[in-house]
Amino acid sequence: MTIILEGKSLTKYFGGLPAVRDVDFEIGQGEIVGLIGPNGAGKTTLFNIINGVLKPDRGRVIFRGKDITGLKPHTVCKLGMARTLQVPRPFLNLSLLENVMSGAIFGNHNTIARSKAEEIAYRMLEVVGLNHKHYVIAKNLTLQERKKLELARALASNPEIILIDEYMGGLNPAEVKEAMELLQRIRKEYKVTIFWVEHVMRAVMQLADRVIVLNQGLKLAEGKPSEIAQDSRVIEAYLGGGVV
Ligand SMILES: Nc1ncnc2c1ncn2[C@@H]1O[C@H](COP(=O)(O)OP(=O)(O)OP(=O)(O)O)[C@@H](O)[C@H]1O
Numbered sequence: 001m002t003i004i005l006e007g008k009s010l011t012k013y014f015g016g017l018p019a020v021r022d023v024d025f026e027i028g029q030g031e032i033v034g035l036i037g038p039n040g041a042g043k044t045t046l047f048n049i050i051n052g053v054l055k056p057d058r059g060r061v062i063f064r065g066k067d068i069t070g071l072k073p074h075t076v077c078k079l080g081m082a083r084t085l086q087v088p089r090p091f092l093n094l095s096l097l098e099n100v101m102s103g104a105i106f107g108n109h110n111t112i113a114r115s116k117a118e119e120i121a122y123r124m125l126e127v128v129g130l131n132h133k134h135y136v137i138a139k140n141l142t143l144q145e146r147k148k149l150e151l152a153r154a155l156a157s158n159p160e161i162i163l164i165d166e167y168m169g170g171l172n173p174a175e176v177k178e179a180m181e182l183l184q185r186i187r188k189e190y191k192v193t194i195f196w197v198e199h200v201m202r203a204v205m206q207l208a209d210r211v212i213v214l215n216q217g218l219k220l221a222e223g224k225p226s227e228i229a230q231d232s233r234v235i236e237a238y239l240g241g242g243v244v
Pocket residue numbers: 014015019037038039040041042043044045046086
């Protein structure tokens with residue numbers, strides 16, 4: 001398996017308190033890797049370190065063989081790493097089409113013409129299921145629709161890997177199933193590797209090839225979903241009695 005993304009001893013302190021401590025991980029090309037753990041475990045902070053929103057106090061991020069530690073998010077994006085935010089922040093006064101076009105134009109490694117960006121935006125809105133809302137202004141979307149928009153914008157940058165920070169919270173079972181099919185389609189059809197933070201355990205356990213568990217900033221466990229679901233440390237720290 002080709003390693004596409006690697007974290008080495010990643011560490012980040014906030015005001016003297018460690019949010020992420022000595023975290024090592026490897027993501028293989030084409031994998032779907034789940035990142036789970038309790039609230040405040042450091043999942044979003046780890047993503048922020050990986051895509052350059054935060055500089056780690058210690059450690060390195062290696063992406064496609066290149067040390068990208070400390071590079072800015074827009075540079076990292078152009079290298080092929082897209083990211084969705086836990087709390088979406090679209091351009092509220094722009095249409096969905098314009099929001100996704102911005103991802104295609106500014107995130108893409110190559111310079112692309114407006115007409116091409118528009119074509120990509122139409123396609124990605126279709127992929128996430130917002131194709132009937134091209135001209136809707138983003139501020140009128142529900143939270144779930146904003147999440148879809150985030151994903152469309154991220155995909156429009158033509159990434160090799162996408163970091164998804166919670167996508168399924170608040171969805172009903174039918175919507176979770178649909179979202180799982182979407183992630184599978186993204187991997188299969190667009191060949192995008194997925195590193196995915198999620199609290200909806202039944203989705204992670206069914207979809208992820210591997211799961212990494214963070215707890216209080218430390219990597220607590222890593223393995224196949226079936227192994228993680230039975231790991232007594234993980235059950236104690238996070239899963240409790242009610243797995244999947
Ligand atoms: N910018 C910041 N300044 C200070 N502390 C922060 C900052 N960002 C995060 N933290 C703290 O770092 C720790 C890890 O937070 P983080 O948001 O990474 O957790 P998380 O695993 O994503 O949680 P959740 O599942 O609730 O999203 C928490 O204690 C949080 O309060």
